[in-house]
Amino acid sequence: MTIKQFEDKPLAHYSYAIVSGDKMALVDPARDPKPYYRFAEEHNAQIIAVFETHPHADFISSHLQIKKEAGATIYTSKMVGADYPHTPFDEGDTLVMGEVTFSAINTPGHSPDSITIHAIDSDNNHVIFSGDTLFIGDVGRPDLREKAGNMRAKREELAKAMYQTITHKYNALPDTTIVYPAHGAGSLCGKNLSSEASSTLGNERMGNWAFKKQTEKEFVAQILADQPFIPSYFGFDVDINKRGADNFESSVADVPFLIGSAAINKDILVVDTRDASDFKKGHLPGAINIMACDEDDKIETWLGAIVQPEEPFYLVVSSITKRQAVLERIGKIGYEKQIKAIITPIKGFKSTSDQLDMEAFKKRPGNYTIVDIRNESEVNEGKYFENAINIPLNELRADIDDLPKDKPIVVHCAGGYRSAAGTSIVARNITEVPVFDLGENVEEFK
Structure with missing residues (x-):
């Protein structure tokens, strides 16, 4: 054989x-x-x-x-x-x-x-x-x-x-x-x-x-x-697999496409799959950044962890050339029917992300609320900041109200990918104070 x-x-x-x-x-x-x-x-x-x-x-x-x-x-x-x-x-x-x-x-x-x-x-x-x-x-x-x-x-x-x-x-x-x-x-x-x-x-x-x-x-x-x-x-997915999924090609082909964002419903979640650096330069208000730049970016897992089944959302891709590949990846977990439309940022996005002053943070980390979005098992192996609040990324949307709003907030994970998503979730829900992404700089504190 x-x-x-x-x-x-x-x-x-x-x-x-x-x-x-x-x-x-x-x-x-x-x-x-x-x-x-x-x-x-x-x-x-x-x-x-x-x-x-x-x-x-x-x-x-x-x-x-x-x-x-x-x-x-x-x-x-x-x-x-x-x-x-x-x-x-x-x-x-x-x-x-x-x-x-x-x-x-x-x-x-x-x-x-x-x-x-x-x-x-x-x-x-x-x-x-x-x-x-x-x-x-x-x-x-x-x-x-x-x-x-x-x-x-x-x-x-x-x-x-x-x-x-x-x-x-x-x-x-x-x-x-x-x-x-x-x-x-x-x-x-x-x-x-x-x-x-x-x-x-x-x-x-x-x-x-x-x-x-x-x-x-x-x-x-x-x-x-x-x-x-x-x-x-x-x-x-268990339930879909028990009954059998719809045809893959026709199901992903049904997802609408928009050039620019003028026609979107402002009450519906936006998932932006671009690189974190591009997202921080400009994005739609309230967008969540879940990157899908290469195979090492696990958008399938994190989209399915952050966005609920049957919850509608818009999907931002960096270019029309990325549209099919990203859509097919999302189809692998059966979330294509939740996409209201795919959007390309041809007109540019005006909302930007706060930029962390690393020197100020290193000197006085106590001036910030530090949010550790790693999983509990990771935190049990060691914390990077003693007073950090641990809320795993997959629980962050549900537990966002547990975060204090009296100091600027810094979000970190273990390497940078998850913190981009976590920072965007916190910034979407908390506007009273600046929200910063520690990103790959977390390596300095390990």
């Missing part, structure tokens, strides 16, 4: 195509199906199957679109309760495609309906596509289904299920089995994921903490500790 791994770097998402003869199967495809179609063309193969390991929380899958356009059958666990046409795929179920036999292993833990896809070919090569159950160096977090999906399992129950999964479910597979997960380092679906894109089951049995000999109580305590925050959009 031929296996191709596709990477979506900003979401740290891996998806897969498996080819045998003139047939192809996909595992956990991303929102845009075109890369899989191109790969099928290159191999003169027909896409006959799409395996969904579970209803994903952090991205929208194209499974339903691929079914409609390629005629593929969708396979997923009966426990998903999927609203789209599909064939249940649970333990005991198999699919033969050319020289490859696919079988399901029910592996609850990240979600109650998770499955691992086991593939074996005529040469006795074993591969598992482990979804969000088994990562390289870690396992999937068990705390995403308390408020989302048709099975709202509690985190403790799923943590115990994960213990049983890791302890028993992979035991029949040889050490040589290649492990292909749905995510790598940078994903919020786990906490200590390796930067490696694949591994073997033997290596994971030796090096992954979850395979260590330990009691269920010890395992549960470890997996529940210090998990990252849960963005607002996660439950929203």
